[in-house]
Amino acid sequence: MSFRIGHGFDLHRMEPDLPLIVGGLRLESDFGCAAHSDGDVVYHAVTDAILGALGEDDIGQLFPDKDPQWKAADSRVFVREAVKRMLVADYRVNNIDITLILQRPRISPHKRAIRAALADLLVCDIDQVNLKGKTNEHVDAIGESKAIACHAVVLLERVEAEEPEPRIEPPEDEEPEAEGEEP
Ligand SMILES: [Zn+2]
Numbered sequence: 418m419s420f421r422i423g424h425g426f427d428l429h430r431m432e433p434d435l436p437l438i439v440g441g442l443r444l445e446s447d448f449g450c451a452a453h454s455d456g457d458v459v460y461h462a463v464t465d466a467i468l469g470a471l472g473e474d475d476i477g478q479l480f481p482d483k484d485p486q487w488k489a490a491d492s493r494v495f496v497r498e499a500v501k502r503m504l505v506a507d508y509r510v511n512n513i514d515i516t517l518i519l520q521r522p523r524i525s526p527h528k529r530a531i532r533a534a535l536a537d538l539l540v541c542d543i544d545q546v547n548l549k550g551k552t553n554e555h556v557d558a559i560g561e562s563k564a565i566a567c568h569a570v571v572l573l574e575r576v577e578a579e580e581p582e583p584r585i586e587p588p589e590d591e592e593p594e595a596e597g598e599e600p
Contacts, residue, residue: 419575421508423470425462428566439517439565440531440548441493441538444524448562453482453490459548460492460519460568463535466508466513466569467499469504496538508573515548516521518591519565522552 420424431437435449440459450456464476473479476495480487513535517524524531528548536543553560 418577419537420511421470421472421573421575423466423571423573425465425467425469425569426567427458427461427465428564429458431562431563437522438492440527441517441534442527442530444527446520448596450565451466454480454487454495455489455492457492458565459515459531459535460496460539462496462567462569463513463515463539463571464492464499466571467496467503467510467573468513470571471502471508471574473497473502493538496535500539503573506575509576510539510545511574512545513539513547513569513571515546515570516551516568517548517565518551518559518567520552520555520560520562524548548580565571574580 429450431448432451433448433579435451436455437444437446437449438455438457441457450458454461461476468475468479476499479497479498482491486579528550529543532543532546532548535546535548539546558564559566
């Protein structure tokens, strides 16, 4: 069995009175991400982790932030493109581990919903998707809610061609079929 590992990292600046979209959910917050797309650090880190595992161009190369078509884009588009490339290359997600770093709001009430939505996008089960939330202990830009960051590590597993069904030989001592009555 062949595996490939990938890491993705993303960070966005936060500013007052912008929407905060994290892992596909809009969270209640006074601060949101200043970004060209919807600024979802989780989906961006996940996209880069998968692309990295495949050895492909990263999210910034595939979806340049100078391209107006990605303005305010729903970041599910980026994850779906990475997943499409993964499936074409005959890989599937073995597991993904995500660390989201933000000072507030608390992420724990939303963990399960974020994992479930990601599992759908990644064509895997929720127990293959892990999410950890951390604060930055009020230190630095993230701790002051001026930024939000996310790391994702993914392990991809090659989809092996199906083994042919083994031929079932009849047992050697089986009685031959009755040939019908002797005349
Ligand atoms: Zn981003």
